[in-house]
Each structure stands twice: as C-alpha cells, then as structure tokens.
Amino acid sequence: MLTPVLEAIGLALLFYVAVPLAGAFRVRSLWRSVRQRILAARLAPPWRFERGAGLEGILGRYRVEGSIEALQGETRIWVRAEDSTLVVEPGTGGVLVLPQGDPLARPSGGTGGDDDVADPLERADERVELQPWSRLGALFEGTRILAYGTVTIEAGVPVLSASGQPEGLVVIHDGADAHALERGLWAARARNEYWNPATQVGMAAGLVSMSVLAGSTLLRRAPSFVAAAALTIAFAPALPLAPPGVFALMLYRRLWNAGRVQRSRRDVLNLRERPGEAAARERAAGLLQGAAALVLSAGLAVNAWLAWILIRELLR
Numbered sequence: 253m254l255t256p257v258l259e260a261i262g263l264a265l266l267f268y269v270a271v272p273l274a275g276a277f278r279v280r281s282l283w284r285s286v287r288q289r290i291l292a293a294r295l296a297p298p299w300r301f302e303r304g305a306g307l308e309g310i311l312g313r314y315r316v317e318g319s320i321e322a323l324q325g326e327t328r329i330w331v332r333a334e335d336s337t338l339v340v341e342p343g344t345g346g347v348l349v350l351p352q353g354d355p356l357a358r359p360s361g362g363t364g365g366d367d368d369v370a371d372p373l374e375r376a377d378e379r380v381e382l383q384p385w386s387r388l389g390a391l392f393e394g395t396r397i398l399a400y401g402t403v404t405i406e407a408g409v410p411v412l413s414a415s416g417q418p419e420g421l422v423v424i425h426d427g428a429d430a431h432a433l434e435r436g437l438w439a440a441r442a443r444n445e446y447w448n449p450a451t452q453v454g455m456a457a458g459l460v461s462m463s464v465l466a467g468s469t470l471l472r473r474a475p476s477f478v479a480a481a482a483l484t485i486a487f488a489p490a491l492p493l494a495p496p497g498v499f500a501l502m503l504y505r506r507l508w509n510a511g512r513v514q515r516s517r518r519d520v521l522n523l524r525e526r527p528g529e530a531a532a533r534e535r536a537a538g539l540l541q542g543a544a545a546l547v548l549s550a551g552l553a554v555n556a557w558l559a560w561i562l563i564r565e566l567l568r
Contacts, residue, residue, distance in 0.1 A: 256469040256478055260485040263465060267458030268489060275450025279442050286348075286382065286440045287519060289421040290433050293400035294523055301336035304403065304410045311403045313420075316340070316412055317429040320395045326386065328411075331397055336410070340399045340422065343415030346382025347422045348436045354427025356434065370517045378439035391424065398423040398432045437519045444508060455489055462486035480564035484556050491555040492548065500551020504544045511540035 296315040304311055318333035329340045355376035401412045401420025414420030425432045442448070469482045484491075492501040518533035 254478060256465070256472070256474050256482040257485070259465055260462065260482040263458060263461050264485050264488060267454045267461065271454030271457075272446055272448070272451040275448040275454075276445040278450070279445045279448050282382070283441060283445075285419070286421075287437065289345075289400065289419060290437050290440075291523060292418065293398070293421050294433050296400055299333060299336075299338065299403060299410070299412070304405050308405045311405065311410075313401065314403045314412065315398070315400045317398050317432075318396075320391055320393060320397055322393065323391070329391075329397070331399070338403075338410040338412060340397065341401075341411060341413040341415065342385040342399075342422045343401075343413060343420065344384070345414055345419040345421075347385050347388060347424060348380050348440060349383060349388065350380060350423065350425040350427070350432065350435050350439065351378050352426055354425075354431055354435070356431040357427055370513075370520060373435065373438045373516070373520070374513055378435060379443070380436065380439040382440070385422075388424075396425050396427070396429065396432070398425070398429060434520055434523060437523055438516050441512065441516055441519070443512060458489070459487070476564045476567040477560075479567055480560045483563050484560045488552070488556065491559060492552055494555055494559075497551035497555035500547050500554075504548040504551070507540050507544035507547060511537040511544065514540060 292313075293315050296313055299314040299316040303314070316331060316333050316338065318331045321330040321332050321337065323329055324339065327341055329342070331338055331340050353376075355372040355378070358372060399412050399414060399420065399422045401414040402416060403410050403412050405411075412420075414422050423432050423436050425435065427435065463486075466483055466486050469479050474482070491497060514533045514537035518530045518537065521527075521530035521533060
C-alpha cells in the first residue's frame with residue numbers, strides 16, 4: 253500500500269538531494285582551490301629581475317604584477333613587470349577576469365577598518381568564474397595582469413607558468429594591483445553552492461520521473477492519503493513557491509546571502525592575515541546560514557502538510 257510513497261521518497265532523495273549535493277561538493281571544491289591559490293599568491297614573493305640574473309632552470313614560485321605587452325601564440329603572454337619583461341603561461345587552470353572598474357578605488361568614507369574595505373566590495377558584489385584561457389577574447393596592450401606560479405629561466409628569459417601542482421593563478425583586471433586579489437577572492441565565491449548546473453539537471457530529471465510516478469500512482473487507485481503523500485513528495489521543489497511557504501523562502505534567501513557576505517568578509521580578513529576577526533565572521537556566517545536552512549525547512553514542511561491535505565480532499 254505504501255509502495256508509491258517509498259518510490260517517491262527514493263526518487264526525491266536521488267534527484268532532489270543526492271544530485272544537487274554532488275554538484276555543491278564540486279562547486280565548493282573548485283572554490284576552495286581558487287581561494288587557496290589566491291592566498292598563496294598573496295604570500296608569494298614578487299618577481300624581480302635580479303632574482304634570475306645569470307641563472308637557468310627552475311627558480312621557485314613568484315607573483316608578478318604588470319601589464320600585457322603582446323600575445324605569443326595561443327599559450328603565452330609577454331608581460332611588462334616593474335623592472336623587466338617576462339613570459340606568462342596561463343595553463344589550463346583557468347583565468348579570473350574581473351569586471352571593469354575598481355570598487356576599492358572609490359573611498360568608502362569610513363574609518364579605515366575592515367568594514368570600510370568590505371562595504372565597497374559588498375555593494376559592487378562582483379561575480380566571476382574561472383575561464384579557460386582559450387575562450388578569452390582579444391586582450392588589449394596595457395591590460396593589467398597579476399600572475400602567480402613557477403618561474404623558470406629559458407634561454408635567459410623568465411617564464412612564469414601557472415600550470416602544474418600546486419596550480420598557479422592568473423587575474424586579468426583594470427584596477428589597482430593591490431586590490432586584484434581581494435576583488436577576486438570576493439567575486440569568485442558562488443552565491444549559493446546548492447543551486448548549480450547539477451541541481452538544475454536533477455530537478456528537471458526528477459520532475460519527469462515524478463510525473464511518470466504520479467500517473468502510475470493514480471492508475472493503481474491507491475488510497476487517497478497514500479496518493480496524496482506520493483504526489484506531495486513528487487513535486488516538493490515547487491512547494492516553497494506557494495504561500496505561506498514563499499515568505500519563508502524569501503527570508504531564507506536574505507539570511508543565506510547575509511551568511512555569504514560574512515564568509516566573503518572572512519576570506520578578506522584571512523587574506524590580510526587577521527585570523528581572530530576571520531573566525532568571528534565564520535561563526536556569524538554559520539549562524540545565519542543555519543537559520544536560513546531551518547526557515548526553509550519549516551516553510552517546506554508547512555506547505556507540504558497543506559498540499560497533502562488539499563490533494564487528499566481532491567482525490568476522495
């Protein structure tokens with residue numbers, strides 16, 4: 253008798269839970285990789301001409317800040333640094349291309365604390381993703397670039413490669429070099445890791461599968477309370493969109509975004525080597541996003557109960 257309900261629960265766990273979670277783990281893994289590379293780039297020594305004078309082979313890992321002079325083929329860039337010219341190889345790890353304009357170049361009017369740094373970033377709320385070098389369009393001479401990776405002297409020419417393990421980093425921007433890493437750290441974080449391409453695929457596949465299950469349940473003439481439960485579970489993703497649960501969804505989005513902002517501020521503080529303040533931001537973020545999850549769950553539960561009652565009455 254409860255077979256339709258068990259089938260609906262199984263499909264829901266697969267398409268509405270497991271698939272989105274798998275996508276979220278991938279998004280988080282990519283984000284952690286970017287964050288580690290940005291933190292490593294901040295700590296790396298800047299490249300100077302005298303570091304490679306008269307040497308050959310691998311010298312170590314460095315950070316270079318400069319402007320693009322020319323492209324060499326499809327895999328190399330000539331970069332004019334502070335006191336020399338070198339070659340940068342972006343590799344296959346992806347490039348961060350920051351939006352035009354530098355929000356940190358505009359004074360916030362504050363007292364110079366962390367909030368004064370974070371507020372311009374929060375207002376701008378720039379969004380970027382790693383892009384393969386091969387997909388980028390033409391880059392103009394003079395475009396600012398920040399690169400981090402392994403420097404090798406080849407026939408007297410320093411070559412910085414962002415490939416290999418650990419991966420390096422390339423950031424294309426048009427603002428101040430000192431702001432590039434902070435902007436990239438803020439902008440590369442996903443708004444919500446659980447809403448990702450895998451989630452969209454899972455939802456679409458789940459709705460198709462659940463529609464088949466719903467038709468089968470109705471044809472089997474299951475008891476009304478069983479059929480109502482199966483149908484409610486089948487179309488659970490749509491439940492938060494109806495009142496009164498929609499108000500919980502709106503509150504959830506506000507709380508979740510506030511938690512994201514706190515985590516972004518934490519990242520900026522870690523980049524500035526202020527771990528104590530960063531830990532406080534992390535605790536605040538955990539509370540906000542935990543509350544968001546509880547609010548969404550409560551709204552979903554209320555709407556599921558109301559939907560079950562309504563469907564059961566219609567099927568009687």
